[in-house]
Amino acid sequence: MVESIGNVARHRRVPIVVPRENGYTLIYAPAVSGESLANAYQRWLADLAESKNLPVCGCCRQHLFIKHGDLEAIKLVKSPWEDELIEKRVKNPAEVEKLIVKNCVVEDVGGFLLPEEIPAKRTSKFRVSFMVPAYDAIEQLALESQFHVRYAPDPSLHKIYYVEVGSALYVFQMGLELDEIGRSTMLSREEIVGREERIKRIEVAVEALSHMLENRIFGARLARTNPVSEVRSLLVAVSKPLPFQASPPHTRHYMKDTVERARDFAGLISGEEIKLWAYDSEGACEGLEEISRYNTISKVFSEVLNYFRQNVE
Ligand SMILES: [Zn+2]
Known part of the structure; x- marks a missing residue:
């Protein structure tokens, strides 16, 4: 749930073309964005990697997935290796990839982009879709705004608000390129970490995904509208x-x-x-x-x- 309009918190809605026996129908349905799922996945990845003493950079450890895209923004949690990164970033994108992958599992798996004169980038090794209602249950979804009041001693200070809640059968797809974890992929294909650490990183990437799905901890507004799912x-x-x-x-x-x-x-x-x-x-x-x-x-x-x-x- 992302959109606030006045005192109403609404679901994100997306257009979905649904195949029918004769042609197609366009339906606007609630959805969870790929960014939302990717954010949750990378949070669990950061936490699990850290708990297993695998390297995670300062920002990713705090679940701030800036991914070195804005070097000004990482200033407060900078480590010595990031000074080296700042020196190399303009001229040597291959070295930048090696340096970041070596020092951060989240960016090894989730990729990054440094928009410099010669950009350095690593394509994410996981790809995830939006979570959308399944075709065969798309007629059975419902959304309803629920009335709430923040109560105050003075009745003129009562505040009313609405939270839209709903129910649907959702689907999503995710892919993980296990083979590319721990290896450079931008200009060359080389091992950046040793075999033993590469295996550990791959295990953590799979474990983070299984934790996210087994416990279904992803998305926003979980404090009061945690889905019964x-x-x-x-x-x-x-x-x-x-x-x-x-x-x-x-x-x-x-x-x-x-x-x-x-x-x-x-x-x-x-x-x-x-x-x-x-x-x-x-x-x-x-x-x-x-x-x-x-x-x-x-x-x-x-x-x-x-x-x-x-x-x-
Ligand atoms: Zn990082």
């Missing part, structure tokens, strides 16, 4: 060497569709391997033997990490 289903695809994306979970057929696509894509690209894991409380993966199913989200990600540890190069 549950995950209906979740599908994880791990692929190598090319990235493979699961089908959008707009209908319950998404797992079946993903299985067919994974099989055919692996048949098309020689050497492509794709593994699938799921949590499912809505019967989406029934009868699909290609998917390993577990009873909790934590277990799904434990199995994903076990597979990763056995196959890491």
